[in-house]
Amino acid sequence: xxxxxxxxxxxxxxxxxxxxxxxxxxxxxxxxxxxxxxxxxxxxxxxxxxxxxxxxxxxxxxxxxxxxxxxxxxxxxxxxxxxxxxxxxxxxxxxxxxxxxxxxxxxxxxxxxxxxxxxxxxxxxxxxxxxxxxxxxxxxxxxxxxxxxxxxxxxxxxxxxxxxxxxxxxxxxxxxxxxxxxxxxxxxxxxxxxxxxxxxxxxxxxxxxxxxxxxxxxxxxxxxxxxxxxxxxxxxxxxxxxxxxxxxxxxxxxxxxxxxxxxxxxxxxxxxxxxxxxxxxxxxxxxxxxxxxxxxxxxxxxxxxxxxxxxxxxxxxxxxxxxxxxxxxxxxxxxxx
Amino acid sequence: xxxxxxxxxxxxxxxxxxxxxxxxxxxxxxxxxxxxxxxxxxxxxxxxxxxxxxxxxxxxxxxxxxxxxxxxxxxxxxxxxxxxxxxxxxxxxxxxxxxxxxxxxxxxxxxxxxxxxxxxxxxxxxxxxxxxxxxxxxxxxxxxxxxxxxxxxxxxxxxxxxxxxxxxxxxxxxxxxxxxxxxxxxxxxxxxxxxxxxxxxxxxxxxxxxxxxxxxxxxxxxxxxxxxxxxxxxxxxxxxxxxxxxxxxxxxxxxxxxxxxxxxxxxxxxxxxxxxxxxxxxxxxxxxxxxxxxxxxxxxxxxxxxxxxxxxxxxxxxxxx
Numbered sequence: 136x137x138x139x140x141x142x143x144x145x146x147x148x149x150x151x152x153x154x155x156x157x158x159x160x161x162x163x164x165x166x167x168x169x170x171x172x173x174x175x176x177x178x179x180x181x182x183x184x185x186x187x188x189x190x191x192x193x194x195x196x197x198x199x200x201x202x203x204x205x206x207x208x209x210x211x212x213x214x215x216x217x218x219x220x221x222x223x224x225x226x227x228x229x230x231x232x233x234x235x236x237x238x239x240x241x242x243x244x245x246x247x248x249x250x251x252x253x254x255x256x257x258x259x260x261x262x263x264x265x266x267x268x269x270x271x272x273x274x275x276x277x278x279x280x281x282x283x284x285x286x287x288x289x290x291x292x293x294x295x296x297x298x299x300x301x302x303x304x305x306x307x308x309x310x311x312x313x314x315x316x317x318x319x320x321x322x323x324x325x326x327x328x329x330x331x332x333x334x335x336x337x338x339x340x341x342x343x344x345x346x347x348x349x350x351x352x353x354x355x356x357x358x359x360x361x362x363x364x365x366x367x368x369x370x371x372x373x374x375x376x377x378x379x380x381x382x383x384x385x386x387x388x389x390x391x392x393x394x395x396x397x398x399x400x401x402x403x404x405x406x407x408x409x410x411x412x413x414x415x416x417x418x419x420x421x422x423x424x425x426x427x428x429x430x431x432x433x434x435x436x437x438x439x440x441x442x443x444x445x446x447x448x449x450x451x452x453x454x455x456x457x458x459x460x461x462x463x464x465x466x467x468x469x470x471x472x
Numbered sequence: 473x474x475x476x477x478x479x480x481x482x483x484x485x486x487x488x489x490x491x492x493x494x495x496x497x498x499x500x501x502x503x504x505x506x507x508x509x510x511x512x513x514x515x516x517x518x519x520x521x522x523x524x525x526x527x528x529x530x531x532x533x534x535x536x537x538x539x540x541x542x543x544x545x546x547x548x549x550x551x552x553x554x555x556x557x558x559x560x561x562x563x564x565x566x567x568x569x570x571x572x573x574x575x576x577x578x579x580x581x582x583x584x585x586x587x588x589x590x591x592x593x594x595x596x597x598x599x600x601x602x603x604x605x606x607x608x609x610x611x612x613x614x615x616x617x618x619x620x621x622x623x624x625x626x627x628x629x630x631x632x633x634x635x636x637x638x639x640x641x642x643x644x645x646x647x648x649x650x651x652x653x654x655x656x657x658x659x660x661x662x663x664x665x666x667x668x669x670x671x672x673x674x675x676x677x678x679x680x681x682x683x684x685x686x687x688x689x690x691x692x693x694x695x696x697x698x699x700x701x702x703x704x705x706x707x708x709x710x711x712x713x714x715x716x717x718x719x720x721x722x723x724x725x726x727x728x729x730x731x732x733x734x735x736x737x738x739x740x741x742x743x744x745x746x747x748x749x750x751x752x753x754x755x756x757x758x759x760x761x762x763x764x765x766x767x768x769x770x771x772x773x774x775x776x777x778x779x780x781x782x783x784x785x786x787x788x789x790x791x792x793x
Contacts, residue, residue, distance in 0.1 A: 145770055146777070148694055162687065189523065196525045201777065203769055205720040206690040206727060213685035216527045220606070220685075223521065223614040224594040232591065232617050325579065333629055414676065418622055432576070 147202035154194050158211070161187035161218060168221050188218040236422070239467035244419035246464065251389040251396070258343050259385060262350020263357070270358035280348075280355040295363040324380060324431070328387035328424050332394070332417070336410070339395020346388050353381075371445035374452030376435040382459065383427035390420035427459065517668055517680050520612040529682035531669050532605040537681055541631065543599030548585050552577055582632060586624040591617055595679075610678045619677040626673030630659040693726055694766050703756075704763040710746040711771040715782035719772055722765050730758045 164184045168176060176184065195211040202208060227235075245252075269276040327349070334341035353373075360369035393413045401409035434455070442448055516528040556574055589597040595607030595615050607623070609615045634655040637648065663669045668680060725738065732754065739757035742748070742764060752760045772782060781787075 145694060145773060147773055148692055151692055162689075192521070192523045192525050195527075201773060203716055203719055203773055203776070204693070205723050206688075207692075210687065210689055212528060213687050215525070216529055216685040217687065219519075219521050219527060220594065220608070223612075225591060225614055225617065227617075229588060229591055236617075329629070411676065411678065414622060415618060418618065418625065421625065422621070429580075 147198070147204060147207075150194075150197065150201060151204075151207060154190065157187045157190045158194070158214060161191055162214060165214075165217055165221055169217075173221065173224070184218075185222060188215075188222055191215050191218060236419070237466075241419050241423050242463045242466040244416040245386075245423065248389055248393060248416055248420060251392045252385055255342075255346055255385045255388040255392055258346040258388075259350040259353075259381070262347035262352075263354035264350075265347070266351030266354025266356075267358045267361075268354075269351075270355040271362065274359070274362070277355050277359060280351045295365070299365065299368075324384065324428050325425070328384055328421070328428060331384065331388040332391045332421050332424075335388075335391025335394035335417075336398060337395070338399055339392050342388050342391035342395060346385075349384065368445055371448040371452075375438060375442065375448040376431045376452065378452045378456035379427050379434060379459065380431035382456065383424040383431060386420050386427070387424035390417035390424070393417040393420070423463075430455075517682060519608060519610065519680070522612065529608065529680070529685065532681040532683050534664060534669065536603045536605050536683070537663070537669075540597065540599035540603045540605060543602055544586065544597050545635075547598050548581050549578075552581055583624055583628055586627060587621055590615075590620045590624065595620070604684045605681055606684060607679050608682055610680055615679070619679050623673035623677035623679055626671070626676060630672055634659065690727065693723060693762075694769065704760055704767075706746075706748070706764065706767040708771070710748055711768055713746050713785060714768060714772075715784040715787045716772060717784035719765070719768050722761065722768075726761060726765055732757070735761060 160183065164176065164180060164187065168184065173181065191211065192215055195208075195215050198204075198208055198211055266276075266280055270280075327345070331342050331345055334345070357366070357369060357373075360366060394410060394417050397409035397413040398406055404412060434451075438451065442451060515531050517531050518526045518528050520526045552574070555577065559573060586597055590607060593601065596605075600606055607615060607620070609619060634652045637652040638656065659671065663671045663674075666675075670680065674680065722738075725735075736752075736754040736757040739752050739760045743752055743760070775782060
């Protein structure tokens, strides 16, 4: 029996001899596609690439059954792997992807997540009300809420004139440091947004707590101005960038809430699958928040102290807000991304 | 005879596995062999493309991943600092404006760099290209933009933030440094202990980091050994001893250039083990090995076609288990 099967008659050897041509063709095509891109192949060559790829996958599957030639198996395995990486490569260009994200991805994710966004805004408002009422009742509460680094010399002991100066200040040193203040605030806000988002995984509790806390800071801040009858002015002053910035933070927090929801109420899925599923929208919300924060930083750095009238501040702030809303509500309707 | 010994050594193994799956130290040679095979299998990752035939990739080693990460950091921050020097040189900006610029740019250059490069080159940043590793999707489909974004957003929390904090806190507080040090160690420990060496970002995105597969075409061994096959003759009894593992070890040796001393030793060992009576002259040992390889492979492949897979020389013990 042993001598009957002469090695050249081995099934695996015959198999190799029959198919080797296809493998070499695939290898040559692959090397070209890897070097100069799939677009360098002609139509026929591209067809041949997929055809020889399927043949090779098939060969690999057969060889695993009938051949004990380790080197051949390794060669086929690596050839298939290389071809797989070329054939199943992303085919959309960066520009196309970015366009799709802006036109369809983000607005659709936003519309799907409106309940979560409203809830996170609700928590911030709740915090704002708490902070406002407490500081209106007793000014010393202010120190409990507002960290020194953010107060910027604005606290309950400030005089009306001093407070007014921070809203309508025009002195040069201040303007000079505005840029760096904006950058500092921007990195602070980004950190807050990322925290809100990623801590959502812990059953959404830290996200909600942070939202309420941030609300109290704003409420307390608002209250000290309101005590001096500057409520309207500070509202305008906050509006110009706050509309964008606070919305961005609410949106990032809504992403966190989605993650928390996946952990709390995974439904029929396992928790990790639910996280992965919700993660799609949540990530888009985070990207949206990042875009809005960059915009807010630019507005904050260059427009806030340059535009002085409350009316104009309000118009610009809420006008930009309306633009965001129009994009998010109207774009990408009627087609799923 | 061998089967009996191995069987005796191996009794009780299934029962023990119920209780201690990981820490069982291999005792018998069969178990040592299994452990070695399992260890080398752990270094590979299986991905099933839509064609339905699983492909295995070599896992990227931790060293190459750290190397790629350091290269990427050097590239991004090198560009950033170069840009900064250029801006500082060209314009008369004051120091605060430059730091502002630095803060904004470092945010803009960091995550987008990783996302854009991995999208553009199918899972390879510049650093990964240099060390020849890449990201693939675990589900066997093409790498989706979403996966790239998620794994690199997590990179910010896992790698870049702690590194940044570690260096910025170096002159202020020991506690902060301790915490960020622990944080870094934790992110480093996750891929070390993960069975598929994934970091958190990889787990959430469903991606693996693998080494670029390298092609090495080889000749068909049996083609060059027709002469040898006619010189030596093997009977089925000779060929029922070894299995696939031994055959492939022999193949590895035969693919290396001849080394008379080693070859004659191996030939002697094999002849003794299989009970080959005729004397094999040392000058003929390479030919003997080649002939034995051909005969053994023909035999094993034929057995395999009939559904009798012999993974290694312990196959008969396993069959009786």
